[in-house]
Amino acid sequence: MNALLLATLLVPLAGIVALYALPRAVAERLATRLGFYTGAAVLVLTIVLACVFDYAKTGYQGRVDWNWIPALHVRFQLGVDGISLPLVLLTALLSALCFFYSIRHVPDGGSQRSYTALLLMLEIGVLGTFLAGDLILFFIFFEIVLLPMWALIANWGSEGAKAAATKFILYTLLGSAVMVVGFLVVFAYADSFDIAWLTAHARSDVPKGAALTAFALIALGFAVKTPMFPLHTWLPDAHTAAPTTGSVLLAGVLLKMGTYGFVRIAVPILPQAAPTYAPALAAFGVVGVIYGSLACLSIVRKPDGDLKRLIAYSSIGHMGFVLLGIGSLTPVGMNAALFASVAHGLITGLLFFLVGGLKVRMHSAKLDDLGRALYRRAPKYGVLLAFAAMASLGLPGLAGFWGEVLALFSATRPGSGLRQGSYIAMAAVAGLGLVLTATYLLAVVRRVCMGPAAVVGVGSGVGSGVGSGTDSDADGSSAETAEAAEAAEAPEMTELTAVETVTWSPLVLLTLATGLWPAMLLGITNPAVQVLMKGV
Structure with a gap:
């Protein structure tokens, strides 16, 4: 070895x-x-x-x-x-x-x-x-x-x-x-x-x-x-x-x-100094969870919001849960920190690969430039982006769930010498961060993957086709014109390439595997963590 x-x-x-x-x-x-x-x-x-x-x-x-x-x-x-x-x-x-x-x-x-x-x-x-x-x-x-x-x-x-x-x-x-x-x-x-x-x-x-x-x-x-x-x-x-x-x-x-x-x-x-600083580590981690989520909500609401910048701010929130777990000074917290670290690496790595692919196609990572209706323009790509977002928000059954939930559990029973009431309050605030995380990630999926394919000018195209023939003819003409306008004005999008599929598949499979079977990772970390924390 x-x-x-x-x-x-x-x-x-x-x-x-x-x-x-x-x-x-x-x-x-x-x-x-x-x-x-x-x-x-x-x-x-x-x-x-x-x-x-x-x-x-x-x-x-x-x-x-x-x-x-x-x-x-x-x-x-x-x-x-x-x-x-x-x-x-x-x-x-x-x-x-x-x-x-x-x-x-x-x-x-x-x-x-x-x-x-x-x-x-x-x-x-x-x-x-x-x-x-x-x-x-x-x-x-x-x-x-x-x-x-x-x-x-x-x-x-x-x-x-x-x-x-x-x-x-x-x-x-x-x-x-x-x-x-x-x-x-x-x-x-x-x-x-x-x-x-x-x-x-x-x-x-x-x-x-x-x-x-x-x-x-x-x-x-x-x-x-x-x-x-x-x-x-x-x-x-x-x-x-x-x-x-x-x-x-x-x-x-x-x-x-x-x-x-x-x-x-x-x-x-x-270990003699850790209990003194642990509450501060946990508190700054919780502040990071809320701050990162609010920053992401602000970005997703802006017309020129940058998707790469949003994912960067989301990392601050996710690493806040890691700090909360470490600050609990318990084996559960340390296992949570290690699990969340690995899960974040898999999920956020996949997200940055996906945004990189969008940037290659659209020459921009800004939400307005990416357009909408990714499900219609490139269904496989859209599903993969939605999958990564669900994993990042901590959907049960995916890797992002266990680290953050274990960090919250560890905060309800912190280590010796730490005030339980303070940690329960911090866990409650961090739980609010989970709600905010789900909010901005679902907003990203809605904004990029859903909605009409056209980005500008659809209204004028539709209006120009109405006003002749019978009511039924007008309705049909309007629908056809809308479809034509969407097709003409939607940004072009290619599906997943072979290189992208091979590159991103291991991250998808491991995100699923560690989410469905957390013992695959916890079974490795827990024995070492138990020994490490005996002296703390």
């Missing part, structure tokens, strides 16, 4: 080397296919890892442990357990799908070789973050992600991309800088960066005052990445400007680096 962990990082690195070892003309021609072969190889490796993983064990498995920087007690440690395995699989899956989608849909803006290399570097950074067993190694992988995502947004994004990319990197760099200071505070007392060792010993080694300081610094860094209200303002701009694959990976896996950090590092390493 050690070799599998190393290979998941070395294979994409080998892909980058191959891209720049080949002659430039050859690399440009083969870049997207080489990226797909590399991403597919990583996905196969992670599936093999899941097959050989011992689900009866709760600690790190396949542990790589090399003495890397002896003077600073920094070790090159990799490992996987029930908490990180689902996120590793999610990362490999979404990356492979993005590579496959890019074979036919490379965004304009630069070299295909550079574009593919950046996606591979992004995959290395995210996988390394979830596999790292040392705080400094975690920080390095956490930072590796920033430059590739910045470059993807700035060079392959749409209007306003450079400003959005700059905002993204400034926020996340500041958060990372604060986070590493928190790591150093922990090291000053515990004399170790080993995550597993710190989880077992930090309670006794780090005084409460230092733990409170370290937790605040570390949590701030993770809150920016999550993103937690009010540190979220970089996200809508970044999503709106990013290319489709950038949006899919940003929402699907990069946001999970923040929530994973809370579950893996902040809470278990500093």
Whole structure:
């Protein structure tokens, strides 16, 4: 298993080397296919890892442990357990799908070789973050992600991309800088960066005052990445400007680096400080649920509302439920946070792929430009968009349901030392957020998928056909004229392509599978979470 962990990082690195070892003309021609072969190889490796993983064990498995920087007690440690395995699989899956989608849909803006290399570097950074067993190694992988995502947004994004990319990197760099200071505070007392060792010993080694300081610094860094209200303002701009694959990976896996950090590092390493900050985490999460939903309602009511921006704001609401689960400081809450993170990656990844497809067809993601009657113009596409919306609003039987409901349950019985009345009130407010979420997503489906196909001028067309012949002739003429006007003035729309069908089918199937059989995911996370939360 050690070799599998190393290979998941070395294979994409080998892909980058191959891209720049080949002659430039050859690399440009083969870049997207080489990226797909590399991403597919990583996905196969992670599936093999899941097959050989011992689900009866709760600690790190396949542990790589090399003495890397002896003077600073920094070790090159990799490992996987029930908490990180689902996120590793999610990362490999979404990356492979993005590579496959890019074979036919490379965004304009630069070299295909550079574009593919950046996606591979992004995959290395995210996988390394979830596999790292040392705080400094975690920080390095956490930072590796920033430059590739910045470059993807700035060079392959749409209007306003450079400003959005700059905002993204400034926020996340500041958060990372604060986070590493928190790591150093922990090291000053515990004399170790080993995550597993710190989880077992930090309670006794780090005084409460230092733990409170370290937790605040570390949590701030993770809150920016999550993103937690009010540190979220970089996200809508970044999503709106990013290319489709950038949006899919940003929402699907990069946001999970923040929530994973809370579950893996902040809470278990500093359990004496967690109860002090947990109510604030939960409260900010609930505010994010309501704020994100209200922002989406505002967007869907605007004539020039942008669908990508709406999905970005919806992510703030969904990640609010994740923070509520973490803030409960219970095993149920932590399982809810992990389940909701994976479900959000699947569903929002699918939504961004769908909006990307609409943007390719209509050259815009604005609701008015997309028109209406998608059910009539492209029935399969319309049904798929409605399916993704239903999953996102938490329809029972789909993946989006379980994480959010479990987060609400966890808030009704929070951990020791937390005020139950306050958490029940927060759960009630978050429940209102579920209603608001359903409202704006159903409004999106109605506005894009339903209604007449014509977008402008239908009234004048109908009126011109009335006023001659008998009443019945006039009625028939009016109906025919209306149909002709709709057909003439409706935006053109093509159905799902073969590449889109292959790319999006795994996300649909997994959304159904995890929704109908939540034990498929909870059975992996729960044993590790139970052990992790014993010390909290």
